[in-house]
Amino acid sequence: MKLKYLTEGAYEQLYKGVNKNLELYKLKDSITETIFPQGGFSKESSVVVDNFSLYENTHNIEDDIINVKNLYMSMKKLTPEQASNVYLWTWLSHEVFFNYIQHRWNPDTEGSIKDRFFCDSFKGSRIGLFRNGISRLWWYGYLTYQEGRSNPFVLTELLLSNSDLCLSLVERKFSMNKNVIVGILSAIAEINDSIEYEDVIMEEWRSLAKYLNRYGAVSMLDFLSVEEIQEISKNYILDMRN
Amino acid sequence: MRRTNVSFPHPILKEGSEDYIDCKFTISDQEEVFNSKKEINGKFTLTIEYELICFGLEKMILDKEAKVVLYLESKMTNYRKAFSFDSESTKLELEINKNELGDYIDIKPFIVSNVDKDGFILNEHNKVLFGSSTISIRKGDFLAEANGLHIILNKFDPLADKPSIFKIHVDYDLKEDYTVSWEYDHISITLNERLHGLYNKISQEPSYRIVLSSLFVTPALVDVLSAIKNANEDDLESYKTKKWYVVLSSRLKHLKIDLNSTYSLSEVANKILPIVSTAVSNIDYIINELYSDKGEK
Structure with missing residues (x-):
């Protein structure tokens, strides 16, 4: 599949027209042909990815994990720059995976449609990339995929196993730092897998995420290795228990 | 990496801070860095030099207890990476893949601790503020910060009529x-x-x-x-x-x-x-x- 992206004018027209087009977003087919009957709303990129499909009729976590694996493996060659392109994800959401987003998120208000079909990260915030129904799958894969492991998605599975854990991590300032995300998840996995300890609970990972946010204000987390982040995270959780 | 109103638990050398006496940490100015820019085989190179006037921090750098680091960030592409200077050099040539960047890049220079250390005391510390208190630092802690740079990478010509x-x-x-x-x-x-x-x-x-x-x-x-x-x-x-x-x-x-x-x-x-x-x-x-x-x- 050759990837396309929306033109800026088309993006703006769609985004500003969401309230007016609420009913169209409930239809079964993509709405772009209705809104742009003369076409010209997208352009072709030079990026070709493998064809793939997403489980549509589902709301459960297991299928989210499968969808991350399918999408990330097909689009693994995208660079973070390309994967930060809001026009690409908005095109995929409106043209290729319109039905998937409808089924997965059932967005029916202006806010929820803007969250899931668009990629509202223009104010310099990357949160929009984690809200869009399709880009979130790529970024979860990118941040947690570990090349060379027998199961390279083991941390993806942990991240998506609990929506609160996922939000606690990806909505922090350090969320675009793969080392930090892998370090934190590795610490949680290490504790969970050890017979010596109880599993890490919600209050602990929430507190850990806040702690690392404060840590990052006076210290350069990017300067630390995955192993060092893992050690800091593990020690913090175990210290909390004492 | 935007850090405002941060209260550091240890002394920090930066413009406007009185934690250090008669010390300075600066890097090449925007124009020098912009003019050093080269584009070869899909990569950008930028040359940056720093100046440090602080014997205590200089010694920590030579002893590999601290490092001078440039933190690069492109918000448009979510690119972020830390580059370290060699401990014996005040000059660094950065090499960055062009396709990882947007139209500009922000560069923030820091000196960061390379070790966990108890009893972090330098002669240049402001004794009025820190006296003889015992200060601990961790690996990665910011010790100094210079003014950052905002470099336009010229993927398009910003001076052309647009x-x-x-x-x-x-x-x-x-x-x-x-x-x-x-x-x-x-x-x-x-x-x-x-x-x-x-x-x-x-x-x-x-x-x-x-x-x-x-x-x-x-x-x-x-x-x-x-x-x-x-x-x-x-x-x-x-x-x-x-x-x-x-x-x-x-x-x-x-x-x-x-x-x-x-x-x-x-x-x-x-x-x-x-x-x-x-x-x-x-x-x-x-x-x-x-x-x-x-x-x-």
């Missing part, structure tokens, strides 16, 4: 004559159906197109300049990710215009857009042509 930073759209439901927004990469001028029809009709004639363009573009540009002038820190951070801002700030810099000490934004707008200046200075001629040729407004 009418493309403006886009004119139609909105058939728009009640006002026109609206202006600048939340995306372009300054977007949306016309209602009537005005857009008029615009399309008259813009068939190239010489009139200049006037039409200036009628919409100049007021829009004044709005945008006013927004920049009155922007708070968060607004500016957001604007920096937009193509229109990169182009305008570059042009302002080139023209040596400081918006904060400028009275007339219309005058600035006309200086920024040569095509508009030309149109405005020729407006009598063009309007005469418009009336005499077409016999109508």
Whole structure:
């Protein structure tokens, strides 16, 4: 599949027209042909990815994990720059995976449609990339995929196993730092897998995420290795228990 | 990495801080770094030097207890990476893949601790503030911070005439004559159906197109300049990710215009857009042509 992206004018027209087009977003087919009957709303990129499909009729976590694996493996060659392109994800959401987003998120208000079909990260915030129904799958894969492991998605599975854990991590300032995300998840996995300890609970990972946010204000987390982040995270959780 | 109002538990050497006495940490200025930029085989290289006046920190760097680090960030592409200087060199050549970056990059220079250390005391520390208290630092802790750089990478020419930073759209439901927004990469001028029809009709004639363009573009540009002038820190951070801002700030810099000490934004707008200046200075001629040729407004 050759990837396309929306033109800026088309993006703006769609985004500003969401309230007016609420009913169209409930239809079964993509709405772009209705809104742009003369076409010209997208352009072709030079990026070709493998064809793939997403489980549509589902709301459960297991299928989210499968969808991350399918999408990330097909689009693994995208660079973070390309994967930060809001026009690409908005095109995929409106043209290729319109039905998937409808089924997965059932967005029916202006806010929820803007969250899931668009990629509202223009104010310099990357949160929009984690809200869009399709880009979130790529970024979860990118941040947690570990090349060379027998199961390279083991941390993806942990991240998506609990929506609160996922939000606690990806909505922090350090969320675009793969080392930090892998370090934190590795610490949680290490504790969970050890017979010596109880599993890490919600209050602990929430507190850990806040702690690392404060840590990052006076210290350069990017300067630390995955192993060092893992050690800091593990020690913090175990210290909390004492 | 934007860090404001951070209260450090240990001394930090930075502009405006009194934690160190008679010390300084600076890096090459924006122009030097910009001029050092080379593009080879899909990679950008930038050369940056630092100056450190602080014997205690210099010794820590030579002893590998601290490192001078440049933190690079491109918000447009979510690129972020820390580059370290060699402990015996004050010069670093950065090499970055072009396809990982957007139109600009922010560079923040730091000295960070390379070790966990108890009893972090240097002769240069301000004794009034820190006395003889025992200070501990961890690996990664910021010890010094210099002013950052905002480098335009020239994927497009920011000084070239760029009418493309403006886009004119139609909105058939728009009640006002026109609206202006600048939340995306372009300054977007949306016309209602009537005005857009008029615009399309008259813009068939190239010489009139200049006037039409200036009628919409100049007021829009004044709005945008006013927004920049009155922007708070968060607004500016957001604007920096937009193509229109990169182009305008570059042009302002080139023209040596400081918006904060400028009275007339219309005058600035006309200086920024040569095509508009030309149109405005020729407006009598063009309007005469418009009336005499077409016999109508």
